[in-house]
Amino acid sequence: MITSPHDDLDSRVRAAAMAWLRLRCTPEDPVVSRSELLGFQFEGHAFPLIDNQLGIRKPQGMAAALSILTTYTSDGARAPYEDAVGNDGLLRYKFQGNPKHYTNVGLRVAFEHRVPLMWFFGIKQGLYLPFFPVWIVAVEPEQSQVAVALDEAQRHLSVDTVTSEIERRYSQRITKQRLHQPVFRQRVIQAYESACAMCRLRHRSLLDAAHIIPDRDTRGVPAVSNGVSLCKIHHAAYDENILGVRPDYVIEVRTDILEEIDGPMLKHGLQAMHNLRLTLPQRRADRPNSGLLEERYERFRAG
Known part of the structure; x- marks a missing residue:
């Protein structure tokens, strides 16, 4: 029936x-x-x-x-x-x-x-x-x-x-x-094994998929290679050009931020990221596109 x-x-x-x-x-x-x-x-x-x-x-x-x-x-x-x-x-x-x-x-x-x-x-x-x-x-x-x-x-x-x-x-x-x-x-979060690529935080509810080229840009496609798994603090810092990522996956913190003196979040959460390397996905196809990273890094440097 x-x-x-x-x-x-x-x-x-x-x-x-x-x-x-x-x-x-x-x-x-x-x-x-x-x-x-x-x-x-x-x-x-x-x-x-x-x-x-x-x-x-x-x-x-x-x-x-x-x-x-x-x-x-x-x-x-x-x-x-x-x-x-x-x-x-x-x-x-x-x-x-x-x-x-x-x-x-x-x-x-x-x-x-x-x-x-x-x-x-x-x-x-x-x-x-x-x-x-x-x-x-x-x-x-x-x-x-x-x-x-x-x-x-x-x-x-x-x-x-x-x-x-x-x-x-x-x-x-x-x-x-x-x-x-x-x-x-x-x-993106699955590709990075549910961790922030910068600080390794593993609370999924606190993780974002940060676009390398923003999705408002016609080239900002929703592909894993145009994204990085970041915690909300590092996502915001990336979007605000407080820190950037070089095409070789090394993190740079803006010079004026490195010179600031403040509490433990600034010291351990941001300044300590300087010159560290992103933790990358195992699959090469899921890793950030170097060309997109370079373009975004140039914007960071210009800022």
């Missing part, structure tokens, strides 16, 4: 899964593993939240899809978020093969009945950052995709016919703040 999206079982499954994610994903540990998602228990029974092989989870017996998944790919494999956002600022998710495949039908049903889904975005092999609830707000069969809203505000936009530039920019900002920035942050 297939339950409709309005049946009690369907609503209980969605509510239980999202309640578990809210408890499981904390500021200190916001990502969830593939094994945890496959091992989710619902009312005493195994009920995987993702499909073991497919990107769309449409459980047997349920009419609508429960979740969608974006597999992790390194920055070298493709441009981050390429062709993922429409002119309306809404994200797109591609169909699974044949548009008539049962998983794609499940997405259509989720759209027709306006039920909430979960989106698991890969930030490392076997690790996912969850976004929930999300909604399918349009089916675009010619492009073999659906449009996905990340919050209530985006649900009420006219897909691809946004009536004003203000609406379009607002929607794009939501997508950037709700998905692109958190995914970039987690990918």
Whole structure:
């Protein structure tokens, strides 16, 4: 028997899964593993939240899809978020093969009945950052995709016919703040093994992904090689040009800061960083791009 999206079982499954994610994903540990998602228990029974092989989870017996998944790919494999956002600022998710495949039908049903889904975005092999609830707000069969809203505000936009530039920019900002920035942050922090590259602080909730070239710049892409995992103090100091990083990964503290006399934070938190070397990711592809570092370092020197 297939339950409709309005049946009690369907609503209980969605509510239980999202309640578990809210408890499981904390500021200190916001990502969830593939094994945890496959091992989710619902009312005493195994009920995987993702499909073991497919990107769309449409459980047997349920009419609508429960979740969608974006597999992790390194920055070298493709441009981050390429062709993922429409002119309306809404994200797109591609169909699974044949548009008539049962998983794609499940997405259509989720759209027709306006039920909430979960989106698991890969930030490392076997690790996912969850976004929930999300909604399918349009089916675009010619492009073999659906449009996905990340919050209530985006649900009420006219897909691809946004009536004003203000609406379009607002929607794009939501997508950037709700998905692109958190995914970039987690990918960078994971690459640096959840530590500040300067002081080695390991409290994830106090770590940021600092852009080398700012994201307001057209070249400030959300790639790990354009980021450095820094604690909030060193991120702020980097942004304010209190300290800089040379292309050989050596940290420099501004001369006037080195000459200041103040308390222990200045001495140990900033001045002690001078001439230290960044702790780098193991994967070469994840290390800061030397060309971007050089450009940013020149700005530091000019300041």
